[in-house]
Amino acid sequence: MLSSLCELIGQVAYRLYSYPLGGWDELLKYFITMICSYSNRNKMKGLMMLVEFPIEVAKNKEFWLNQGNFNVVYTKLLQYFCLEDSKLNKLAYNGSISLMLLSKDLQRTDVSEIFLPKLLNFIIQHRKDEGLVSTLKRLLDLLMLDDGSIFRGKQRQVFWCMIQLAELEDSSDELRNKAVNIINELERNSVSAIEGVIKHLSQEEITRVVAVAINMMACIVDDPLWSNVYDDD
Incomplete structure (x- = not known):
């Protein structure tokens, strides 16, 4: 009430x-x-x-x-x-x-x-809290309304925070999706900043990011692209 x-x-x-x-x-x-x-x-x-x-x-x-x-x-x-x-x-x-x-x-x-x-x-x-998805949504809302003045210089911190969430074994698909959405929005806001983050990844960090990407691909079972893959097989 x-x-x-x-x-x-x-x-x-x-x-x-x-x-x-x-x-x-x-x-x-x-x-x-x-x-x-x-x-x-x-x-x-x-x-x-x-x-x-x-x-x-x-x-x-x-x-x-x-x-x-x-x-x-x-x-x-x-x-x-x-x-x-x-x-x-x-x-x-x-x-x-x-x-x-x-x-x-x-x-x-x-x-x-x-x-x-x-x-x-x-x-x-609070990465294991049930309400974390709504918490991330608020961060995404802020990011989508940012004109570049709020997140400037913070892209790396946000990027790795989202990777940590997405690579948790018990993370829900919804949580992983929201974390990846935030990374995508970061890139839309500042392509050069995210390119800089990617460019300076160590070999170990690259392995972590690729693992998250592969796991996310496995979660997307209803994308038409998968039908094309099966048809090719």
Whole structure:
């Protein structure tokens, strides 16, 4: 119920930001109150609201930059990554992606230097969790919306994080597919960066990447290409 309500608030905020008069200041103030609360429940409320905020909220530069609230949220997210609370950790992961999306319009993409390594570390730590596919989907969403300023210089880290997931013996086909999709999107965003990663692979690393590629080919049983292979046989 709480998640649905936060989603509703996000939708309402989007409608409000569509009007020339600007945003809903009271909602943003309430969000800051929640995310800074001593209560874990309130922190979760604030983080869920952050995830549902439309990118248009970044237009309120007075709130985010001049009043210092961007730095407040950034600091709180870093704190919540360090807490021994799996729910807060997961919400901090999702919230960090949302803040990075806002950072483009606010010209604060420097936060990705800190956030991206934490996101990748979170993924590896939770590589056997059932909900990891949805976690990767959020990362893929961020990658697809990136204009090059967020993932610049991080392609190698992301590449190897996805290879580690795809080469796990007990990884599901869905998880492997999502990991490979992220690698493909990395290449679309910056062909030269991925070419650089591939060019500098060691012999051992090449073996690992090829093994993942072969395993992925074996998983694709419904592709028309396989019919052509069988016909040739």
